[in-house]
Amino acid sequence: MDHLDKLEAQSVYILREAYREFKSLCMLWSIGKDSTVMLWLARKAFFGHVPIPLVHVDTHYKIPEMIEYRDRLALEWNLNMIYGENREALERKLTFPDGNTDRLTCCKYLKSEALKHTLSGEWPRYRMDHELKHYVQDEGKEPYTGVIAGVRADEEGSRSKERYFSPRDKDNVWDVGDQPPEFWNQFKTDFAPGTHVRIHPLLDWTELNIWEYIEREKISVVSLYFNQGKGIRYRSLGCYPCTNPVESEARTLPEIIDELRSGKFSNIAERSGRAQDSEDGGGLETLRRDGYM
Structure with a gap:
């Protein structure tokens, strides 16, 4: 096995462990290169089928080509594609491009808050209807408590502090100092009720x-x-x-x-x-x- 084979095998193992251990599971897809590689690995892990909902947080400020790519692959690969948004912030123009917030506050509204409430099922979700070939409001309200994300440790400082299985509290708040040790491919997957867990199959990729x-x-x-x-x-x-x-x-x-x-x-x-x-x-x-x- 070469280095890429080893990374692929580790990621496939993590994806299968996550699927076995967490019943309310989804995968975040940002449409970027990392999460698209993760999606490819999921197809390998589950023999061409992705049995996990793909969740995208749509800020409505993504470059149009990204959204076109998302929807094309959702249809081509028969993905259970879901997106969420912060409709209230968008309608009230509480965004940086509208000149009403700074960049960090805009990210908080359109990304952090939208992600949190999309995962919890409190805000509307929109699911790709493969017969109609467009999005319809999803009737499901089940919260996703296991979340697979394409985080890489080398990408920026805070991500280097992550684990393969990284717990958050019920509000998705990350306590950086309370991360389980992970030695010799031994991973903690049993957490207290109410814990949200982020799973990072690409953590050691560059x-x-x-x-x-x-x-x-x-x-x-x-x-x-x-x-x-x-x-x-x-x-x-x-x-x-x-x-x-x-x-x-x-x-x-x-x-x-x-x-x-x-x-x-x-x-x-x-x-x-x-x-x-x-x-x-x-x-x-x-x-x-x-x-x-």
Whole structure:
């Protein structure tokens, strides 16, 4: 087995353990490269079928190509695709693009609060109807207490403090100092009633591993990751008012891999183009303690 084979096997193992241990389970899909690799791994883990609902928090400020990609794959791969939103904040224009909040508060409303209430079932969820080929309001209200997310430890500081199985309280608040030890592939999966658990199958993958795996497996990703002739591309995708591209000539998967191996970005954070991170002191810990992905 090479390094990618070992990472794949570990991730498949974590996904299967999560499916066995947690009955009310969902998978967060941000439409980015990491969570799309995680979705691919889930298809491998369960022999081409994804038996877990895919949940996306729609801020309505995502780059349109991302939403088009989400819905195309949902139909092509027959995914149980669900999205949630903070309708009240959007209608009251409590957002950074509307000039009524700062970036962190906007993220809190459109991401943290929307995610928390979508997972709990308190706010409406919208499910892809594969016969109608569009979203309808989901009748299900069951809370999701096991949440699979495409977090990588090397992506930014607060994520390096995560575990494969990371507990939150009933309000999805993360106590960074209360994380179970994980030694020798021994994982804690039994938690007190009411505990929400985040599961991170990609925790030990790196940005380079992700791109090497995408090339090996021929996984389709959003074209925003590639230079389209303007000398720029995105390393990390988010809401368009707060996400900036990097200078890059990489137009293909091999060129992205070569660029990363060259060390061009070795001293530049992967999420350096995400403006909200800068407002959070260079990281995401404030947002993530309150339930952000």
